[in-house]
Amino acid sequence: MAEGPFEPHRDGKPGRVVSERGKVGPVHKVHEGLVAADAGLAGDRVVTSGSVARVLVAAAARALRGTDCADLGHPGPASRFPGAPDPVRRAAVTRAAGRVALTPAQVADVDAERVASWFVDQYPRRSYPGVVIGSPHGAAVHLAVALGVPWLPVGFEMTVHWAQGAVDRPGAALDHGAALVARLLGGNDDLHVRQVHCPASRGALAGATIMLAARWRxxxxxxxxxxxxxxxxxxPVLLLRDARTWPVVEVGQGHSFQVGSPASGLDPVDFHPDSHALRQVLRSAGGDAARWEPPQVSSPSGYAEHGVESGFELSARDWAGRHERILHRVLFPRPEGLSAVVADLYRRWLRMAGKTGDRLVVECGRLLDPWQVVRAGLVPYWCENATRRSVEGVEWWLAGSEPYSSVDVLPEPPGVRSPALAGLPQWLAVAGFGRRRRALDRTSARGYPVASVPTRRATEVLRAQPYDLPAPPALTVAEALAVFRDGGTHQGLLVS
Incomplete structure (x- = not known):
């Protein structure tokens, strides 16, 4: 029989999970005890603090240990300047990013294999009835927790100093990034690196640091x-693939570049020099649209930064075949589709265990806590971010779903201003779908959209929910796939 998703501290070593809470020292420092001499940088130094994949692994590992996310994250500098003028706030955010970003010299010390080891070492040492691997998505982690299995990412993000950077110079970003990527790939030829220059989702940080999304081949x-x-x-192995596309510049072997991102809530045309949305974005980030000259696109429809390398999937299939395992693949063209199907799956799972399945929590970005969700018997719906597109997705899903008695909403402030963002009235409209309880977290709403809220805020909110234990018996992959095939078709999911 498969183990339940919550067996607290079964391995007796809860302290082995790496905490996100510790302060980062100077950029040249490597955490003592985490890396052997001359072995390169430790995984927690390489992977961007606060990146979605990093937070999701930490949350999933804690859930499988039977603990919540109370120790995850700390407020960024923007939380201390929510009402400050934009130049003051941008300067504070840029200084903070500079303290944790890699230096160009450190890029050569990155070892992707050490990063992979750091991810897997966070999970309890026991036997699992399966594994979920794939693109970073909060609903994928909720799925993994319901199955009682780990979730592993297919890549990771890094940020590197760009001393003479400018948010409105994507061509200069590409030139600077090319040298960094060449240095990175010199010791990691198993990676493909997608460089992303997106002032709409990163704000002023796009002019202070280079963002590299590394994907294993x-x-x-x-x-x-x-x-x-x-x-x-x-x-079995369950592979979840983000199938979104975006215009791509093919720079060289193992290096590609994109201006903007689907996660920004904007479309590729919005990053054209004549775009009104781009002018708004750059003005907010301290840039000037008159200097915006994006490089020539090589491919109008390559997979975006959170896609899965075809070689990775082939390698996983080969491993599964040689070890007599089955690999199932789920492609989702929109994050909202996977969120909707997993929420429906949770409702069915809870009701099979005799629970109501009528209490919903709408999470956003890094504001999630899988362990508290199951502890309270909640249905989780995860929004990728605070864009109108993401919030409209949950509104449409709620409009077509059986009503929920309560709806709690946790909107993560993105820390930037953008015309693509949802306003607080739209978030309040989501909470309004609750028949008896309609709650929008006030702490998350305070200073929205330019403040920052730690992951542990989700834990604080969900801890106030009444207990609904015991947790249901763990789902099997076969049961989950049956729901995916039944309800995922109209969401655009492809299951194979």
């Missing part, structure tokens, strides 16, 4: 060891 050795040692005999 094959299943890393640490993942192969983890699957071989920790998966029960016959346990």
């Amino acid at each position: 094959t299943l890393p050795a640490a993942y192969r060891r983890f699957l071989g040692d920790r998966l029960a005999p016959g346990a």
Whole structure:
């Protein structure tokens, strides 16, 4: 029988989960005890603090240990200047980013294999009835927790100093990033690096740091060891792929570049020099649209930064075949589709266990806590971010769903201003779908959209929900796939 998703501290070593709460020292410092001599940078130094994949692994690992996310995250500098003029706030955010970003010299010390090991080492050492691997998505983590299995990302994000950077010079960003990527790939030829220059989602940070989204081209050795040692005999592998596309500049072997991002809530045309939306974005970030000259696009429809490399999928299939496992693949063209299907799955799962399944929590970005969700018997719907597009997705889903008695909403302030963002009235409209309880977290709303809220805020809110234990027995992958095939078609999901 599959283990339940919550067996607190079963391995007796709860302290081994790496905390996101510790302060980061000077950029040249490597955390003592985390890395051997001359072995490169430790994983927690390489992966961008606060990046979605990092937060999701930490949240999933804690849930499988039977703990919540109370120690995750700390308020950024924007939380201390919510009412300050934009130049003051931008300067504070830029200084804070400079303290944690990698230096150009450190890029050569990045070892992607160490990063993979750091991810898998956060999970309890026990046998699992399966594993979920794929693009970073909060609903994928909720799915993994309901299955009682780990979630592993197919890549990770890094930010690197750009001393003479400018938010309105994407061509200069590409030139600077090319040298960094060449240095990175010199020691990590198993990576493809997508450089993303997006002032709409990163604000002033796009002019102070270079963002590199590294994706493994094959299943890393640490993942192969983890699957071989920790998966029960016959346990399946579930691969979830973000199928969104975006115009791409192919720079060279292993390096590609994109201006903007689907996560910005804007469309590729909005990053054209004549775009009114771009002028608004750059003005807010301290830039000038007159200097905006994006590089020539090589491919109008490549997979966006959170896609899965085809070689990675082939490698995972090869591993599964050689070890007599089944690999199932789920492609989702929109994050909202996967969120809706997993929410429907949770409702059915809770009701099969005799619970109401009528209490919904709408999470956003890094504001989530899978353990508290199951502890309270809640249905989770995850919004990728605070854009109108994401919020409209949950509104449409709620409009077509059986009503919920209560709806709690946790809007994560993005820390930037953009014409694509949802206003607080739209978030309040989501909460208004609750028949008896309609709650919008006031702390998250205070200073929205330019403040910042730590992940542990979600834990604080969800801890106030009444207990609804015991947790339902863990789902099987077969049960989850049956729901995906039944309800995912109209959401555009492709299950194979």
